[in-house]
Amino acid sequence: MNMNNKIYANVTASNLRTTTGALQSGAEQGDGFRRYRLAAVCLGLLGLVLLGVAAFLCIKYRTERDQVLDRYTGLHEDLLANYSSCEKQKVQLETNYSSLVKERDQLSSLRSMLEAKVTQLEKQFQEFNCRIFQSATEDTWNMSRKYCREKGGDLVMIKSKEKQTVLNEMRLNGWIGLSDESVEGKWTWVDTTTANQTFWDEGQPDNWGSVDEDCAVFHSKDDDPPLTWHDHKCSSKHLAICEKSAFQ
Template sequence: MDDYINEEVVEIDKVIEENKNGAMRRVTTETHHSGPDGSERRLYRMVAVSFGMLCVLQVALNISLRLESDSLTEERDQLPTSYNNLTKERDQLQREKDDLMEKSSNPSWNKFESCWYFVSTEGKTWNESRQDCVARGADLVIINSRKEQRFLFALNKRFWIGLTDSETEGFWKWVDGTPLITRYWVNNQPNNGGSVSTFPGEDCVGLRDGQGQPEKTWNDLNCAEKLNWICELCNNNLL
C-alpha cells in the first residue's frame, strides 16, 4: 500500500514539473516575441533615413526658391534700366534713320562704300572747314585707300582734307590722331612753302583738281587759305 502511494506521488511530481517547465518555455517564447525582430528594425531604419532625406530635400528646395526669388527681384529691379536703354537705342536709331533720309535727299552729300561725304560749295580756312564738319556730326575727310583717293579726285574740286602737321613740323597726322602712312603727294610736295623756316608755313593739306594724276594730288598749303572742303561721316548704322 505504501509503495502504491509513493508511485502516485512521483507521478504527481512529474506532472507538476512538466507543467512548470512548459509555462517557463511559454513565458520565454512570449518574452522573446514581445521585442522587435530584425525586419522590424530594418523598417525603422528605412523610415528614419527617408525622413532625413526629406528634411534635406526640403532645405534644398527652400534655398532654391530663395535664390530664384532673389534673382527675380533683381531682374525686376533692372527692368526700368533696360527699358530706358532700349528707349535710348530706339531714339538713336530713329535719329540715324532721319539723318540717312536727309543725306539721301541732299545733293551735297555723296555716298561711297560705307561712308557719306559732304562737299561744300564755298571756301573757308582749314580750321573753319573742320568746325563746319564737326557741326554736321562729321570731320574733314581721312583718306584710307587708293579707291577713296580716286573717288575724291573724280569730284574735280580743290578742297581741304583732314591732314596737318601744325603740331609738329614734318609729322603729318589725320584729324583722328592717326599718323600718315599712305601718301598721294604732288611731286616735290610737301615743301612748307619752299622753306622749312617759312612762317606761318604750310601746315594743312589740300587736294588739287584736274592734274590728270589721281594719285598725285596732295599739296601742303597755308591753313589760312580759303578752299572748299569735304566732310566725311562713316557710321555702319546708317548703311
C-alpha cells in the first residue's frame, strides 16, 4: 500500500468515527430532549392537578366556613331568643313569687282571724255547755239524728238568739233537732220541749208543694237577727248539725 492509500484509509476511518460519534451524540441529545419534554409535561400536569386540588380545597374551605358561620349565626340567634325567653320567664316567676308571697301573707292573716274566731266561738259554746260538730255526708233527718246520737250527742237545739247567731256565724247548713212529725204545726225539739222562740226564714214553714215538710233545716245567711230555718221533707238528705255536752 502506498502512502496515498494509507492517508485515505486514515481519513476515511477518522470520518467514520466522527460521523458515528456525531450520530450517537445527536441520539443522546434527542433522548435527553424527550426526557426533558416529558418531565415538563409531567410537571405541568402535576401543577394543574395541584392547582385543581388547591381550588377544590379552597372551595371546600369556603363552603365549610360558610356552613360554620351559618350554624354559628343560627346558634347565636337561638341563644339570644332563649335568653330573651328566660328573661321573660324570670320576670314572670318573680311576679308569680311576689303574688304567692302576698297570697301567703293574706292566707296567714286569714288563718289568724279564723283561729281567733274559732277560739271566740268555742268560748261562746262553753257558755252554752255544748260542743258543735257536723256530719261529713248527707242523710235523712232520722238517720242524721242517729249519727249524732252514736257520737254521744243529738241534733242541735236552738233556744236562744245568741246560739242562733253563733251557729249562723259558723256558716253551718243542715238538719237541726226540730220537727212537727208528732202534731202538725206544733214544732218540738228532740228533748220534746216546744219551740217557743223560732227563727224561721220569711214565708217558712210552708209545707211547700202540699207535702208534709215536718223537719227543720238550718241555712246560714247574712241577716240580723239571722232567720235561717226552713221546713223540709224528713226523707230529704242534708248534713247533720250535732251538739253534745262540753264535758263529754
